Amino acid sequence: MPASLLQRSLAAVWHPCTQMKHHETLPLTAVVGGEGPWLVTEDGRRLLDGISSWWVNLFGHCHPRINAALRDQLERLEHVLLAGFTHPPVVELSERLAALTGGALGHAFYASDGASATEIALKMSFHMWRNRELPQKDRFLCLEGSYHGETVGALAVTDVALFRDAYAPLVRQAATVPSPDARRARPEETASDVARRAAVALEARLEAESGRVAALILEPLVQGAAGMVMYDPEYLRRARALCDRYEAHLICDEIAVGCGRTGTFFAYEQAGIRPDLLCLSKGISGGYLPLSVVLCREEIFRAFYDTDTRRGFLHSHSYTGNPLACRAALATLDIFEEEGVLAANRKRAELLGRLLEEAFSDHAAVRHLRQRGMVAAFDVAGEGVADDFSRRFFVAALEAGALLRPIGHTVYFMPPYVMDEPELRALVGAAATALDRALT
Numbered sequence: 001m002p003a004s005l006l007q008r009s010l011a012a013v014w015h016p017c018t019q020m021k022h023h024e025t026l027p028l029t030a031v032v033g034g035e036g037p038w039l040v041t042e043d044g045r046r047l048l049d050g051i052s053s054w055w056v057n058l059f060g061h062c063h064p065r066i067n068a069a070l071r072d073q074l075e076r077l078e079h080v081l082l083a084g085f086t087h088p089p090v091v092e093l094s095e096r097l098a099a100l101t102g103g104a105l106g107h108a109f110y111a112s113d114g115a116s117a118t119e120i121a122l123k124m125s126f127h128m129w130r131n132r133e134l135p136q137k138d139r140f141l142c143l144e145g146s147y148h149g150e151t152v153g154a155l156a157v158t159d160v161a162l163f164r165d166a167y168a169p170l171v172r173q174a175a176t177v178p179s180p181d182a183r184r185a186r187p188e189e190t191a192s193d194v195a196r197r198a199a200v201a202l203e204a205r206l207e208a209e210s211g212r213v214a215a216l217i218l219e220p221l222v223q224g225a226a227g228m229v230m231y232d233p234e235y236l237r238r239a240r241a242l243c244d245r246y247e248a249h250l251i252c253d254e255i256a257v258g259c260g261r262t263g264t265f266f267a268y269e270q271a272g273i274r275p276d277l278l279c280l281s282k283g284i285s286g287g288y289l290p291l292s293v294v295l296c297r298e299e300i301f302r303a304f305y306d307t308d309t310r311r312g313f314l315h316s317h318s319y320t321g322n323p324l325a326c327r328a329a330l331a332t333l334d335i336f337e338e339e340g341v342l343a344a345n346r347k348r349a350e351l352l353g354r355l356l357e358e359a360f361s362d363h364a365a366v367r368h369l370r371q372r373g374m375v376a377a378f379d380v381a382g383e384g385v386a387d388d389f390s391r392r393f394f395v396a397a398l399e400a401g402a403l404l405r406p407i408g409h410t411v412y413f414m415p416p417y418v419m420d421e422p423e424l425r426a427l428v429g430a431a432a433t434a435l436d437r438a439l440t
């Protein structure tokens with residue numbers, strides 16, 4: 001008998017973030033098609049994509065508008081280097097992204113994945129201070145539980161033990177400051193009180209580092225990989241003010257929370273602030289092609305503008321500003337602008353919240369049901385929660401027809417912005433079934 005696609009995959013493909021041996025018992029799913037919020041498997045099943053295929057897909061799979069834009073671009077130009085050359089999609093995309101920041105972040109530097117965007121932002125911050133004759137500003141701060149990618153440079157600001165510990169000797173670890181995690185509220189405290197407490201700790205750290213901090217990097221409002229840790233916008237306001245006072249850059253990593261995920265196009269908007277550097281990836285291409293971008297303020301760009309090449313920003317990737325990826329991003333922005341996505345998402349998010357309340361608020365194992373726009377989560381605790389809860393839930397959800405992939409003991413929902421009532425009901429229903437099956 002010829003080997004199945006699954007067997008061939010396990011033999012030849014080293015899957016990411018996976019202990020391959022677990023696949024001796026954990027099923028691998030072969031996907032051969034996608035249609036809106038659905039994934040179609042090789043054996044003809046349809047799965048609801050409850051996590052937007054690793055947080056990247058915004059408008060469903062095989063979206064007609066993005067497909068058409070890519071077909072058109074494919075007939076014109078697939079790639080050209082961005083050093084010494086330019087092309088229409090990258091120019092238009094850079095202008096439109098700058099406009100979305102109100103013109104505040106007017107210079108766009110491109111790469112292909114989120115971790116590279118993090119590294120670019122860190123290098124840019126450090127190098128800017130050096131160009132300003134402040135080479136002592138070479139330290140970075142990140143939040144407890146932060147995730148900014150897994151390349152060696154990005155691991156420096158990633159505080160997830162599982163990803164970091166094995167490689168710790170390779171990494172120049174940044175200092176972590178307390179997370180404003182709203183779950184830490186003491187009795188009588190609000191989320192905004194927790195934010196203020198965390199900001200006091202941030203201030204103490206900035207004070208202690210006495211002028212050596214280049215930048216604070218954070219995920220605005222939702223710390224994704226930490227387990228959808230949510231916090232009050234007050235923290236961002238205070239962090240912004242402290243970064244100004246201590247002359248450190250504020251880097252907003254909106255790789256996961258950008259592109260409408262939290263309810264506004266950029267999450268930082270909810271705090272009424274602006275970062276100095278902004279990282280985008282994941283949803284920016286609609287979930288079609290690898291693309292990331294770092295947007296920066298005029299002042300940072302200016303610090304590199306010189307006749308001396310060594311004072312320029314020294315970074316490049318072969319696929320920097322790839323025309324196909326940029327076209328997918330332009331089509332994504334068109335959909336946002338022309339189809340009232342943020343307004344429709346407000347209703348969608350409300351409905352998702354209501355359905356989750358109904359299904360889980362009284363469940364004995366559910367804690368901290370929480371939501372910010374199109375991301376929702378709850379923690380699972382108490383009797384019957386096994387160490388391998390996450391895998392049990394994942395398998396049970398697949399059986400119930402949904403792709404949901406808990407982080408540890410946190411179940412989360414990050415649906416594409418095309419699920420309407422029937423799909424959202426089916427998704428929450430599958431989660432309820434999966435939860436009861438996953439508890440022992």
Ligand SMILES: *Cc1c(COP(=O)(O)O)cnc(C)c1O
Binds near residue numbers: 114115
């Ligand atoms: C996914 C993610 C990254 C890393 O992006 P990759 O494309 O996976 O390298 C960085 N920061 C945040 C907040 C992310 O969610």
